[in-house]
Amino acid sequence: MVKKIGCEIMHYDCLIVDDEIPLAQSTAEYFNLFGVNSSAVFDADACIEFLKFNTVDLILLDINLGETSGFDLCQSLRKQTQIPILFISARQSDDDILLALHIGGDDYIRKPYSLNVLLAKVKVTLKRYGTKKIDFYEYQHLYIDYSAQKVSIHGQPIQLKSLEYKLLCYLIENRNKVVSKEDIFNHVWGDHFTSDGTLNVHIRHLREKIEEAPDSPTLIRTVWGIGYSFNEQSS
Structure with missing residues (x-):
């Protein structure tokens, strides 16, 4: 169950x-x-x-x-x-x-x-x-505690839905790479039948929760016609 x-x-x-x-x-x-x-x-x-x-x-x-x-x-x-x-x-x-x-x-x-x-x-x-597990991820204002599966922004915990969390983790796992929509459907949803509209809604909701300016995102970038990329710039 x-x-x-x-x-x-x-x-x-x-x-x-x-x-x-x-x-x-x-x-x-x-x-x-x-x-x-x-x-x-x-x-x-x-x-x-x-x-x-x-x-x-x-x-x-x-x-x-x-x-x-x-x-x-x-x-x-x-x-x-x-x-x-x-x-x-x-x-x-x-x-x-x-x-x-x-x-x-x-x-x-x-x-x-x-x-x-x-x-x-x-x-x-x-x-x-289990010896190679990563316990956390931190970049700018974003912090993920993988062991507890919790996300914080500026030190304040936020609520992500399960698919939003999986989507964020998959993009971060492939950070600075362009991830195609097909790859996202397979690895996050587990099938080929998810619509672009469903993915777009999840991306928008995720941006609203983690981006400083959701309308001008700097973390999750759209690569038109292909997919998305989590952008981690070197300081």
Whole structure:
């Protein structure tokens, strides 16, 4: 189930994507008992929706997801993120394992699995990939606390909607580069079907919240016919 409190993005250590609902729920509950903040969804669409409103450090992904294959979901996710994806599946063939690793999976864990062994693998993976996290970003009057996922202007906290926050972070991640609308649709919204109008509204609202003069923006620049750029000038 997607969790959203107000307009704040929730952060999780682990997201379990598995159509075996009791198993997914019990695994998430077990992880939570041992300090790995986890949630579970049960199909590909729910996973995509979850990631619109939440961030995660690792995904446990089943291959069989009803009408959708975990392989297809993995390939879609790899267009947006490089966070670790560990496949969990009852399928035993070497071909499945090789395919899972070839398309971007970081490991393949066979069902039935031992919860304590799976937890150990998850903790090791989180530790390995978590060492390079950036805690904050600061430029001029803008400050972002990534760990708390909060944004401040001149030291005063502001409220960003979840997609506004993801949009801002993606532009900053690619600062001083021109980011095409297509890239923004894929990485922020997670699809190709978002309209230019929707993006324009989010850009306008974001500028109203972070720019000193929203009508003459200096941070988020429009590159006509292409997309946008977060402009960070060297002093």
